[in-house]
Amino acid sequence: MKKRMIISSAWIAFIAVALLIGPFFIKHDPYKTNMREAFQKPSAAHICGTDNLGRCIFCRIIAGGRTSVFTALAVVLISAVIGIFLGILAGYLGCIVDEIISDIITIFQAFPSFVLAIAIAGILGQDIKNAIIALCAVYWITYAKLARSLVQQIRADNYVKAAWLCGADHLSIFRKYILPGISGTMIITLMLDIGSVILSIAGLSFLGLGAVRPTAEWGTVMSEARDYLQKAPWIIGFNGIALFLVVIGFNLFGEAIEEKINHL
């Protein structure tokens, strides 16, 4: 357990450092085209090769990673805040508030989540901000459902009843009982969702519903590269490897946190 935590934490730290300060150290401008260097195979000059416009793939991976990971973090955080807030309201207040929020959740759940995200992003138009809105509209449901059921469960627990009998007000019950009770599960869900959201953003961008070209974003880069899959497989290949390594890193980190929290 400790080993997994150390490895995944180190990996996440490496990714964070690479994405935060990497763009300042890369040799080439990820957006600068140079037709004379188009479709260069991986070499010492361009370790991941170049694309159809001669742009350095490695530099675009670093720049694209920033867009993909930070957008994913924004989606997960916004979804978590909205979902947890509504879930807590539904679970704690019950009655009509719970009914309304549960009905909204049911409506959103009636659609396959990625199809709904595609539809919303399609209606709003191609833009990374719209992709964030579309994915938030899909991901908040998980948090709301989870928070609602956890709060309902904690509220029914005897220690909350005992606290009420001891004179605890709603704020104290929320702060001392509900919040510590749900935070572990919520953090785990949040960490495990990051990987899946990165893939969803890449998916939307790949379909032309996320980042606008020529923005360096992994999905956009792969979408551009699919036309040259046979001619320059390294474009999709290195992007795919980067995507895989980052997603696996966040998933491992999420699982390590899950183990840690469940062990407490």
Add this chain to the structure above:
Amino acid sequence: MTKILEIKNLNKTFKKASESTKAVSDFSCTMDEGECIGIVGESGSGKSTVAGIIAGFVKADSGSIFYDGKELVFKGKAAQLQRKSMQMIFQNPTSALNPHMTIFENLKEAVVYYEKVDKKAFYDEAAAELQKMGLSSEYLDRYPKELSGGECQRATIARSLIGRPRLLICDEITSALDVCVQAEIIRYLLELKKSGISILFITHDITLTSQLCDRIIVMKEGKIVESGFTKEILENPVSDYTRLLVSAGY
């Protein structure tokens, strides 16, 4: 003797979709200060619902409860304030303590909402209360998951008593415990009774009431089947159901 509790015609029906279950039907009783009353019955007889209504966790459909001469309400801060001198001990000791707090913090919760607590002084007070329950002060820094079921129940009782309640509702508090711990808890409740605390002791085991309770109320399907002095009921039960409970117990 002053009446600490007076319950008049309590009714409660639980409704779920098209089904409805009458949990408590026309329940009435009185309790004197310092008295120990046992409510006995099988699972589903409505005894815990009665306890929940008194404690304010469940709202009665009709009927009234007078605690220390005042009618109890079920909503808002007033409901809590009225029950300030009331405490409840639950069946499952491990779910009765906040798992995210140490035993000391759990004990502090019993008083912190009504009075300013000096941490150092309260630590000593909490240690003394635990000591009475046979637990050393070391337990104050432990989390509930580090305690056994019996130790948790003792810590729960300590939490219930640290605020000096006048009425203690014990809802099947010995059911989840082994016989030795059961005996210890009963012995401690007897000591408490001597100190003047009124105890409402809810159990399905009628034999436990013989040691502790002054009077017994026997419940079946939400209704009172029989009530009276413990000795009388145990020796000369009138209803077949009580006779069955007594014969099953001995």
